Structure formats: C-alpha cells, structure tokens
Amino acid sequence: MPRAFYARPTLAVARDLLGAIVVHETAEGVRAARIVEVEAYRGADDPSSHAYRGPTRRTAPMFGPVGHSYVYFTYGMHYCLNVVARSRRAPAGAVLIRGAEPLVGVGDRARLLAGPARLARALGLSTAHTALDLVRGGPLTIRRGTPVQGRRVRRGTRIGLSGGATADAPWRLWIEGSEGVSRR
DNA sequence: CACCCGATTATCT
C-alpha cells in the first residue's frame, strides 16, 4: 500500500484494511494472512488509546510516520500489531489488527488468528517489529488483498476497554461471518 | 453460555 493510503482518517484506513494482506517474511519463510477485523485508536481525544496521554518510549510510533508498525507487549505475555494511520491534522493514531484468515505459513485454522495476540503470535511478531516501515521494503508489509465483497462490514464498540468518553464509539470493524473474527 | 481468574512483565504513577 502506498504512503498516502495511511495518511487518511484512522477510521477510514481501518475500514480499508479489511481484506488487505499482512505479510511477514521470517527467517523460516513467509507468513501471510487476510485481515478481517480491526479497531481504530486515535490520540488526545480518545481516552482508550495508548496515545491519549502523549508520546512515551513505547507509544512513540503512534506519533511517528504513517505506514509504520506499532507493536506493543501487554499482560506479560502478549504482543499486538497496529498500523500507524491518521489524517494530516491528527498528531497520533493507529489501527489495531485484531483478526485475520490464514493464507501462507500460519496453518489453516482461522481460530489461531482470531484476536490480536494470537494473530501476532501466528505471524511471528514481537516488539522487535515495532516502528518498521510497511511501505518501503522490509520484513513486514501490507498488500492489497481480496476486497470485501459479498459480505457486509459490521461496526461495533472496541473490545477490552476500561471506560472513557470514547468507549462507546463504534470503532471496531469486521467482515461479517468471517472466520478469524474474535468474540463472535 | 456467562462469568471469573491466573499467567507474567513493560510501562507509567
């Protein structure tokens, strides 16, 4: 995807990432999956976002160039993949990749890609892969995939939030009926 | 099916 793809409002980018393909070229081989569930996170106007309180060492990528990765570690054992995306005006924003369907090198069970932590694990991602440029070459890229067709895009509230003014915002998007979507 | 809890550690207050 070109840089301009990510330089749009975070929610719009989130929508258009549905159907796109995440590709990770590891030492052992290529792993790839088709994105079927995402969540948009903004900045100072979104209390549920890691970027809400301004940049820190961990969240710096959310304030950095669009089209880069933001991988964070949480609950002492899980990694989650985000893609930095925001309009020109917004200082921060990213799309959490929550679910995907298996394509290459990740087995054939969609359940192993349902949920952000399982997805990151299946793709072999860790904090070593944060702040990587997904547009210019590198081990991690996102490519145009099968556009969403024949299936409806559903919207709902983001999962796992602890409250805040934007907790009810319908910024979780997924492809209806797809395997690889969490909490069906 | 709904709820509850433990695992395990980086990050922030």
Add this chain to the structure above:
DNA sequence: GATAATCGGGTGT
C-alpha cells in the same frame, strides 16, 4: 505499586 487494546482454562447455570 497498579494497571493492562489478552487468552485459555475453570466453574457454575
């Protein structure tokens, strides 16, 4: 010292 954009296993209904 508390918390967390999670997951899987357990209990009870």
